[in-house]
Amino acid sequence: MHDITNTAKRLNDSLHLPVLVIIEPLLLPRTCILNVLRRELDELDILDMASVQGLDCTSARDVRLVVLSIADKPIDDPSVEDDLAVVVEWCPGAAIAVLSNHDDEPTVQAAMQRGVRGFLSTSLPIEIVIAGLRLVLVGGVYRPLPMAGMNRISGFETSDARGLAPAYLMNEGTGVAIDRSLIGLTPREQQVLAEMELGLPNKLIAAKLNLSESTVKMHIQHIMRKCDAHNRTEAVLRWRGRLPARGRDHDPGAAPMQET
Numbered sequence: 001m002h003d004i005t006n007t008a009k010r011l012n013d014s015l016h017l018p019v020l021v022i023i024e025p026l027l028l029p030r031t032c033i034l035n036v037l038r039r040e041l042d043e044l045d046i047l048d049m050a051s052v053q054g055l056d057c058t059s060a061r062d063v064r065l066v067v068l069s070i071a072d073k074p075i076d077d078p079s080v081e082d083d084l085a086v087v088v089e090w091c092p093g094a095a096i097a098v099l100s101n102h103d104d105e106p107t108v109q110a111a112m113q114r115g116v117r118g119f120l121s122t123s124l125p126i127e128i129v130i131a132g133l134r135l136v137l138v139g140g141v142y143r144p145l146p147m148a149g150m151n152r153i154s155g156f157e158t159s160d161a162r163g164l165a166p167a168y169l170m171n172e173g174t175g176v177a178i179d180r181s182l183i184g185l186t187p188r189e190q191q192v193l194a195e196m197e198l199g200l201p202n203k204l205i206a207a208k209l210n211l212s213e214s215t216v217k218m219h220i221q222h223i224m225r226k227c228d229a230h231n232r233t234e235a236v237l238r239w240r241g242r243l244p245a246r247g248r249d250h251d252p253g254a255a256p257m258q259e260t
Contacts, residue, residue, distance in 0.1 A: 030050070111143075128198070202220070
């Protein structure tokens with residue numbers, strides 16, 4: 001009886017959480033993705049379904065993000081466009097991300113033009129996929145970085161050893177890359193901020209930049225102070241121009257609420 005009560009309580013609690021939906025026709029990859037997302041995004045209720053038709057059961061839920069797997073289909077495939085239309089109809093307030101076997105620029109551009117806010121290639125490491133989903137959840141746009149004409153951004157190579165380009169955020173509605181050069185931040189702080197933008201935890205930032213976690217925390221504190229932010233998310237949003245600057249009566253020297 002006690003187990004039944006606890007199970008009922010957990011189910012009831014999950015009904016009040018914001019929702020992320022993963023739509024993947026194949027059971028095995030869907031189950032694997034579901035398990036990873038539930039472990040990494042425990043602040044959300046993660047639902048999985050084989051097709052967009054299952055979205056009719058989410059009408060009373062706060063769906064924040066729908067991840068639609070399109071596999072090898074082009075974004076302009078009629079079935080994909082129909083699925084996108086169903087997502088918009090059933091979850092009008094949700095952001096949409098697609099999971100694709102492709103990451104070529106024409107496909108990415110076509111997805112962006114259709115209102116997709118996250119373009120995730122199946123060739124990406126899982127930690128980057130999670131970071132991309134986090135960015136979309138806080139209002140960002142996540143997509144592969146175009147390779148042509150790009151050499152370095154904030155001291156990082158634009159591709160890894162496999163030739164894969166990292167992703168980047170875009171300004172709301174502009175479709176152009178953010179300039180990461182930031183007056184007042186040191187080159188190392190800009191590097192840390194770029195990793196914060198990806199939603200990476202301190203431990204992973206430290207490993208990528210060959211720093212200690214305590215040094216990363218120090219840089220984040222400096223970044224939040226210079227951005228006049230109370231937490232990491234606010235620092236990234238303020239840097240991207242998504243939040244207005246604070247009034248001049250705010251004391252820039254005051255220590256912000258620290259979330260490092």
